[in-house]
Amino acid sequence: MKPIPLPPCPYQPQPYTGPGAAEVLEVRQRHLSPALFHYYRRPLMIVEGHGQWLFDETGRRYLDALGGIVSISVGHCHPHVVAAVNAQNERLQHTTTIYLHPNVALYARDLAARFPGDLKVVYFVNSGSEANDLAVLMARAYTGNYDMIALRNGYHGGSQSTMSLTSHQTWKFNVPHSFGAQHAQLPDLYRGPYGKDDPEAGRKYAADVADLLQYATSGRVAGFIAESIQGVGGAVVFPEGYLRHAYAHVRAAGGLCIADEVQAGFGRTGTHFWGFETQGVIPDIVTLAKGIGNGVTLGAVVTTPQIAQALTQRHHFNTFGGNPVACAAGRAVLEVIARERLQENALRVGARLKAGLVGLAAKYPRVGDVRGLGLLLGIELVKDRATKEPAPEACLEVFELAREHGLLLGKAGLRSNTLRITPPLCLTADDADFIVSVLDACLARVG
Structure with missing residues (x-):
């Protein structure tokens, strides 16, 4: 899958010198509650953040479109x-x-x-x-x-x-x-x-x-x-x-x-x-x-x-x-x-992002519904638009593929068939376009 370039970011993360992801996972499994779960088939370790960006232990950059589960409002480490x-x-x-x-x-x-x-x-x-x-x-x-x-x-x-x-x-x-x-x-x-x-x-x-x-x-x-x-x-x-x-x-x-x-x-x-x-x-x-x-x-x-x-x-x-x-x-x-007029930014960039997602709905029958306001958005995936049967498997696949492009999303809904987009309110227009481009590529791959 051809990678989609991330929008530019001048910030450079500090060199990471701590334990690797495999070691952290092993210690976590041994000493933390087994009730805890992690996203992704291959667990992701995040060690630094800046604005709408997150960095793993290798320095790879990701666009945080989940916002720490809607907890990061003004940007990481503002x-x-x-x-x-x-x-x-x-x-x-x-x-x-x-x-x-x-x-x-x-x-x-x-x-x-x-x-x-x-x-x-x-x-x-x-x-x-x-x-x-x-x-x-x-x-x-x-x-x-x-x-x-x-x-x-x-x-x-x-x-x-x-x-x-x-x-x-x-x-x-x-x-x-x-x-x-x-x-x-x-x-x-x-x-x-x-x-x-x-x-x-x-x-x-x-x-x-x-x-x-x-x-x-x-x-x-x-x-x-x-x-x-x-x-x-x-x-x-x-x-x-x-x-x-x-x-x-x-x-x-x-x-x-x-x-x-x-x-x-x-x-x-x-x-x-x-x-x-x-x-x-x-x-x-x-x-x-x-x-x-x-x-x-x-x-x-x-x-x-x-x-x-x-x-x-x-x-x-x-x-x-x-x-x-x-x-x-x-x-x-x-x-x-x-x-920083972040409410106004949420309105402007959120409208741009939602319009792009609505465009994807017109292109892919898998998209049953696009909804939300500002920068609290959801994309519900279905197997069939007529029956509205949920498509959790497709949602999981898009979720995993987006990570490979450097885009971190959330999942929601009782049947885990809705992609949740809740980025920090400092999201830019270029970031919104990147999200749409990545989802376009992922939905095309899922079919």
Whole structure:
């Protein structure tokens, strides 16, 4: 297969002098959990990153179109973020919120300023699973109700409590879980009963939430949680009006509305800073993680002052939530997004990339659907467009072939038949064209 040249990059990685990939794999297999999995038939070892680029131990360069599983927002090792983290590391690495520290207060102020309405109170945690777990606790404590409604095909974390909200068989262990969790119909314009040509699809899909409230709950619920765009589920974008109607049904039943922005937030959609804004709604609680810290361990829950009061009923404390180093990184990320106009870049380059992918769909019958917003995109591969039978084998083959060209992608969907493209927001037009060219060559090879 003739290689496709990568776009130029002036950055030169440092010489790597550590153990080789084979040795690292052997040590990993001996001392790390066997539950861990790795991408690719021939495991890839990454030792350095810069912007949208990753480098293996041999110095070979790869375009990171997965963005550390949507965790790298402003680019690997962005100098402004690195400088902020280093400066704080040299001064004070850890203190907790039982003491005052400027980083946690100033970052909370700056982050809250990016939210609409009365979403002005921030609680910092360490991951998306923690954020979603806390959001559900808030909803139950505030409303006095117990049941939660989530969406089929959604992903909200791997802890035992968030596993209840997640609706993917592959992520749910055969242990007691899902108490008080109901799952509504997925508003999927590609596979669902109401498609892209139905202007009332949003209202019709939301009717299942109302139905669930009547038949699967007491009629009173703690809340409703949904990713603004489903990530692990395969970049599923909801029809216009869906969240507006679903929120109305839930609020009428006494529940709060939670937007999971772990993957869709921080300008990734291009048109808006937060994914929920694309639906014209304001949630009661928002959860954040991944790109919030550009790879630094950080998460957050944002809510209203009134709802935040619910946690004062008991002591609630997170030792590392609001860590000064993590908050320095988070604040620097906000500054870079604004200074480098990365949301606008996500809109412009994302539109170019999506147009190229739509062109591939017209060329290859294997492509069943191209969807997403900004730089959160998915390409669903099928065996037959009429039956929409998933094609996980073809997806895996494209995934492996792309790596040989120097392009790193993600896989998503219950059947692993969707290629996920979620690069750092600094992706360039040349990079977008490279992604399309590589996928063109790979799809031609798969047939």
